[in-house]
Amino acid sequence: MSDRLVKIYALSTCSHCKSTKKFLDDCTIMYDVVDVDLLGGEERKAILEDVKKFNPKCSFPTIIIGDKVVVGYREKEIKEALGL
Amino acid sequence: MKHKPRPNRLISEKSPYLLQHAYNPVDWYPWGNEALQRSKSESKPILLSIGYSTCHWCHVMEEESFMDPAIAQLMNDNFICIKVDREERPDLDKIYITAVSALTGSAGWPLNVFLTPEQKPFFGGTYFPPAQKPGILAWPDLLSVISAAWQHPDKRQQLLSSGDELTKNIASYFSWSTTDDPINFNLIHKAFDNFTLNYDKRAGGFSPAPKFPSPSIQNFLMVYYHFCENKENKAQQRDQALMMSNFTLRAMANGGIYDHIGGGFHRYSTDAKWHVPHFEKMLYDNAQLIDNYVDAYQITHDSFFADVAMETADYVLADMVHSEGGFYSAEDADSLPLSSEAHEGEGVVQKVEGAFYVWEQHEIDTVLGSRMGKIFAFRYGIKPGGNVEFDPHGDFKGKNILFVAHSLDETANAFGIAKNEVEQIITASKLKLLNIRNQRPKPHLDDKILTSWNGLMVSALSRAYQVFGKEEYLQAAQKAANFIQKYLYDPKNRLLYRRWRQGERKISGVASDYAFLIQGLIDLYEADFDPSWLEWAVVLADRQIDLFYDATHGGFFMTSKDHDKHLIMRVKEDLDSALPSDNSVSVLNLLRLSRLTHVKEYAINAEKTLAHVLSRINAHPESAPQMLIAYVYSQVKPIDVIIAGKKDKKDTQSLLKAARSKSILGKMILLVENESNRSQLAEYLPFIAAIKETDGKASAHVCIDHTCTMPVFDPDALIEMLN
Numbered sequence: 001m002s003d004r005l006v007k008i009y010a011l012s013t014c015s016h017c018k019s020t021k022k023f024l025d026d027c028t029i030m031y032d033v034v035d036v037d038l039l040g041g042e043e044r045k046a047i048l049e050d051v052k053k054f055n056p057k058c059s060f061p062t063i064i065i066g067d068k069v070v071v072g073y074r075e076k077e078i079k080e081a082l083g084l
Numbered sequence: 085m086k087h088k089p090r091p092n093r094l095i096s097e098k099s100p101y102l103l104q105h106a107y108n109p110v111d112w113y114p115w116g117n118e119a120l121q122r123s124k125s126e127s128k129p130i131l132l133s134i135g136y137s138t139c140h141w142c143h144v145m146e147e148e149s150f151m152d153p154a155i156a157q158l159m160n161d162n163f164i165c166i167k168v169d170r171e172e173r174p175d176l177d178k179i180y181i182t183a184v185s186a187l188t189g190s191a192g193w194p195l196n197v198f199l200t201p202e203q204k205p206f207f208g209g210t211y212f213p214p215a216q217k218p219g220i221l222a223w224p225d226l227l228s229v230i231s232a233a234w235q236h237p238d239k240r241q242q243l244l245s246s247g248d249e250l251t252k253n254i255a256s257y258f259s260w261s262t263t264d265d266p267i268n269f270n271l272i273h274k275a276f277d278n279f280t281l282n283y284d285k286r287a288g289g290f291s292p293a294p295k296f297p298s299p300s301i302q303n304f305l306m307v308y309y310h311f312c313e314n315k316e317n318k319a320q321q322r323d324q325a326l327m328m329s330n331f332t333l334r335a336m337a338n339g340g341i342y343d344h345i346g347g348g349f350h351r352y353s354t355d356a357k358w359h360v361p362h363f364e365k366m367l368y369d370n371a372q373l374i375d376n377y378v379d380a381y382q383i384t385h386d387s388f389f390a391d392v393a394m395e396t397a398d399y400v401l402a403d404m405v406h407s408e409g410g411f412y413s414a415e416d417a418d419s420l421p422l423s424s425e426a427h428e429g430e431g432v433v434q435k436v437e438g439a440f441y442v443w444e445q446h447e448i449d450t451v452l453g454s455r456m457g458k459i460f461a462f463r464y465g466i467k468p469g470g471n472v473e474f475d476p477h478g479d480f481k482g483k484n485i486l487f488v489a490h491s492l493d494e495t496a497n498a499f500g501i502a503k504n505e506v507e508q509i510i511t512a513s514k515l516k517l518l519n520i521r522n523q524r525p526k527p528h529l530d531d532k533i534l535t536s537w538n539g540l541m542v543s544a545l546s547r548a549y550q551v552f553g554k555e556e557y558l559q560a561a562q563k564a565a566n567f568i569q570k571y572l573y574d575p576k577n578r579l580l581y582r583r584w585r586q587g588e589r590k591i592s593g594v595a596s597d598y599a600f601l602i603q604g605l606i607d608l609y610e611a612d613f614d615p616s617w618l619e620w621a622v623v624l625a626d627r628q629i630d631l632f633y634d635a636t637h638g639g640f641f642m643t644s645k646d647h648d649k650h651l652i653m654r655v656k657e658d659l660d661s662a663l664p665s666d667n668s669v670s671v672l673n674l675l676r677l678s679r680l681t682h683v684k685e686y687a688i689n690a691e692k693t694l695a696h697v698l699s700r701i702n703a704h705p706e707s708a709p710q711m712l713i714a715y716v717y718s719q720v721k722p723i724d725v726i727i728a729g730k731k732d733k734k735d736t737q738s739l740l741k742a743a744r745s746k747s748i749l750g751k752m753i754l755l756v757e758n759e760s761n762r763s764q765l766a767e768y769l770p771f772i773a774a775i776k777e778t779d780g781k782a783s784a785h786v787c788i789d790h791t792c793t794m795p796v797f798d799p800d801a802l803i804e805m806l807n
Contacts, residue, residue: 012774013785014792015682015724037794048794059791072790 004066004082006031009051012038016073017061023075029082036060094167098585100530101137101169105146109156112167115176120650123164123201129234129243130199131163131227132180136171137530138351138364138414140437141211142194148214149223155214158224162231163198170195171413171534172583172591175643178655182254184208198230203652204247251652258655260637265699267715275705275712276308276321282706283328284356288335293356297336297349299372300660300668304709305329306379310749311716326383333380336373337392338488343441344464345486345518347399349373350417350441355474359487363417363438363527367404368663370396371540378547382747390552397548400541401560403529409563410533410571410584411541420525440527442483443517444470451520452513459499459506460513465489532585535572535597536663538564542604546611550744561608565617568601578627592647595640595657595666598628602673606680613731613755615764618680622768625677628670629689638692639667658697660710667693668710675717679724679752681768694718720750721789723806728756728775728795729782735797736782742799743784746806 006024010017012035024031036047048058054069055062063070065081094106097114105112113119115132123130135142149155159165170177170193177195183205184191190210197208207230212223233239279301282290289295305325312322336342339358341350348370350361377393380386404412418435445468449457464486465471471487472480492510496503545561548554572581572589580593580601605621608614631644634656641654657665671690678686694715701708725743729736736755743753756762756775766773775785783795784802796802 011785011792011794013726013771013795014787015769015771016787016790016792018771019682057791057793059788059793061791074790 005064006082007064008033009047009054009060009062009064010035011060014060020061020063020073020078023073023078027079027082027084098532098588098590099137099169099172099583100528100532100585101135101139101142101171102167104137104143105150105167108146108150109153109160110150110165111156111160112165115166115168115173115650117650119164119166120201120203123199126164127201128162128164129206129230130201130203131159131165132168132176132195132197132199132205133165134168134170134173134177134180134195134197135193136169136414137528138366138416139193140362140364140417141192143418143435145194145211145223149212152214155224155227158227158231162227162234171530171532174596175594175647175651175655178642178657179254179651179653180205180208182257182655183250184210186250186253186257200244200247202247203650204244204251206243206247206250255653258653260634260639260656260658260696260700265695267695267698268702269719271698271702271705272308272311272712272716273321275304275709276325278704278706279305279328280324287357288328288332289356289358290332293354295341295353295356295358296662297341297352297369297373298332299369299376300664300709301706302329302333302376303372303379304713306376306383307713307716307749309383310747311720329376330380330384330389333376333389333392337377337388340485340487342392343399344488345441345514345521346403347395348403349396360472360474360480360485361438363441365415366662367400367411367413367534367537368540370400370404371537371544372664374400374544374548378544378551379747382551393548394552394554397545397557401556405560405564406531406533406567408567408570409560410567411538411564412529412531413534413537414530415526416528416530419527422524437477437479438483438485440521440524442480442485444482445484447520448484448517451516456509456513459495459509462498463488463490463492463495463506463510532583533567533572534583535568535580535593536582536600538568539597539600539602539604542601543607546604546607549611558611561604561611565605565608569620578623580624592644594644594647595628595632595642595670596663598624598632599640599666599669599673602628602677603669606673606676610753613757613761615761618768619764621673622677622681622683625673625686629685633689638689638696640670640693642666658700658711659707664710665708667697668708668714671697671711671714672717675714676752679722680754683768690714690718717750722787723748723751723789724754724787725751725802725806726754726756726772726775726785726787727782728777728785730777731755731757733782738799739782739784739797739802742802743806745803748806751806 006029008020008031010033034047036044039047051062052058054064055071059071068081070077070081089107091106092112094102094112097103168176180197181191181195184195184197188209192210194211197205199205212226213220214223216222233243279290290298290301306329308325309322312318336358341353341358341361348365351364351366351369352362354360374393374396377389381389417437419440420433421436421439445466448460448466452460466484470480470482471484492503492506496506542561542564545557549557571584580597581589582591582593582597602621602624605617609617632640634641639656641656643654658667659665660668671693674686674690697708697711727739756772762772781797783797785795786793786805
């Protein structure tokens with residue numbers, strides 16, 4: 001178990017976001033997730049600004065693990081960031 | 085008038101090649117129990133003779149030897165004679181051609197192999213003349229020597245031992261031992277370097293004469309071009325790859341190997357300049373070459389390549405298609421000359437190689453008139469005495485094989501007219517000559533319909549449709565796929581058959597039938613976005629793994645577990661030649677399907693097969709260019725473009741056009757159109773369920789290298805993203 005806070009910025013329509021969530025579920029990691037495309041106008045705008053701070057390309061999934069940022073479904077990097 | 089002799093057993097077969105031998109005095113058997121049992125019960129060796137219906141030297145040997153009553157007697161008295169069509173039974177062909185290669189250092193067709201009653205090969209060769217020629221044994225002499233040895237107890241024992249030993253050797257050649265070696269990525273560059281070394285700078289192509297079209301090599305070079313596209317230190321290699329590929333494609337399309345009047349390519353060129361071909365036209369060459377020219381057009385946007393691709397596709401659609409949509413296999417090289425020119429031997433008019441395709445200058449002048457005739461002759465190198473320099477068999481005396489001798493500009497300058505006027509004259513002339521040519525006796529058509537070759541044509545037409553947008557190409561691809569489903573597929577047992585002709589389907593599918601058809605179905609899905617093609621591809625892929633996959637050493641066997649109990653071994657192909665190997669195509673299929681379905685087994689099997697083949701070809705990576713393409717595909721960033729919108733609506737079409745505008749290695753396009761196809765696709769790709777039209781507008785969802793972006797609606801934004 002990792003004690004680092006995990007947050008995923010995702011799209012509901014994105015395959016790699018789905019795979020990332022499943023991977024974290026399989027590793028029994030707790031996480032917060034925001035499906036950005038499902039948000040309304042103003043809220044979406046604000047969240048997209050947040051995402052850009054971590055990942056200027058604003059692509060998904062953007063995964064925040066403690067003070068590390070992983071962009072994309074990359075098992076190895078996610079595991080490293082989690083300290084697994 | 086002679087009476088036709090009584091037919092032999094081949095008369096009950098459907099293969100055009102076997103039927104060509106049905107009236108031989110040779111007591112031919114088809115491959116099967118009856119012949120093999122008789123060989124055992126009479127302790128007679130087997131003469132296995134393999135060829136195909138458009139094979140020139142097969143015809144020659146048939147006329148010279150197999151039609152000769154005395155030679156037939158010698159064969160019948162001493163051997164159990166079996167004829168096999170290699171296009172129906174590529175498995176038998178592969179085993180026994182490898183044996184002959186191992187024995188003599190080379191092999192080809194007709195392939196004549198002598199087997200023990202246990203079907204083990206002990207001697208063989210290709211064409212033998214009826215009487216001795218310098219360096220070649222006469223066929224009757226060879227038959228006598230072998231039958232004498234077989235009658236002699238000690239010598240028979242030697243033949244049996246040779247059969248055992250040769251069988252052991254080829255079995256070991258085909259066995260893939262396990263490998264743990266990591267794949268060496270440099271193989272890709274080494275293959276490129278070797279193609280550069282083999283490249284003919286003057287005439288294009290990658291070998292000395294005879295020159296084959298080598299579609300897999302051009303394919304690899306164009307993939308290599310893409311692979312080096314964004315690598316600054318590889319700019320020179322990138323340009324060189326494209327130049328070698330495109331120069332070769334141009335040289336072929338300007339040469340006599342191309343049919344300038346009717347479209348389509350002949351099988352190969354006997355000379356280095358692509359001028360004098362063997363005239364047979366094979367479906368598989370034309371399918372793969374359409375693909376090559378489509379790719380070249382996509383990279384260069386040069387209409388030259390588009391024209392050749394479309395002329396070739398149009399030729400296939402005009403001459404090679406069954407009324408219900410399946411594609412025929414081949415057209416012969418030889419045909420009857422016009423009756424006025426026939427050489428009559430014993431009252432029988434002889435067929436002549438290329439007779440359908442070649443012209444004498446006076447014919448051109450008669451059809452086109454003096455002025456047009458002169459312009460046409462200048463452009464296509466036509467000479468009064470004929471233009472064939474290399475004519476060892478005297479077939480082309482006084483004849484002209486058309487080739488592009490002068491460019492349109494040169495022709496315009498020579499006659500002092502505008503280029504577009506030359507173009508109009510050439511187009512009109514071709515049409516006139518085509519009409520006249522269609523009155524000539526046509527070459528024999530091999531009208532059997534093979535699943536694997538049809539798969540290649542479905543791919544070619546699907547890709548041509550994606551690039552040129554011609555509806556008739558899409559419809560023909562769909563019709564062919566439906567034909568295979570109706571006549572060559574058993575849905576209950578999920579099994580493919582290999583061959584259909586005149587209402588009969590026969591022969592269990594081999595790995596290439598599954599592999600090439602699956603590839604065709606994936607390409608067809610990317611053309612019309614009907615998920616049922618993908619569903620069928622997945623069913624077939626699962627079945628292919630189940631029946632053909634070697635879980636121990638990776639790779640697909642050519643035959644399924646219970647294909648034919650008489651086979652002395654199950655072999656695996658790993659080299660790409662005139663046809664790509666079933667393993668090369670299967671690996672790329674599995675990589676593509678794993679992205680379309682997220683089934684991990686596909687990727688695992690693909691990786692394992694890749695690792696084995698690449699370790700086998702380590703010293704000669706250029707021998708499997710198609711497998712190297714699959715390897716590159718496995719290494720590049722995957723790009724998925726999922727478009728949500730109604731197919732027929734303008735905004736969807738604009739996004740689709742943008743997504744297809746540039747060929748990008750590793751790009752995959754999906755279309756989510758409505759509820760029913762959304763739920764069909766979502767069975768494999770659950771995230772698809774969430775992809776919907778936004779406010780009634782078509783949208784594109786792009787994922788590159790494991791990350792996705794917010795949907796875009798503007799075609800230009802999509803193009804920018806893909807760039």
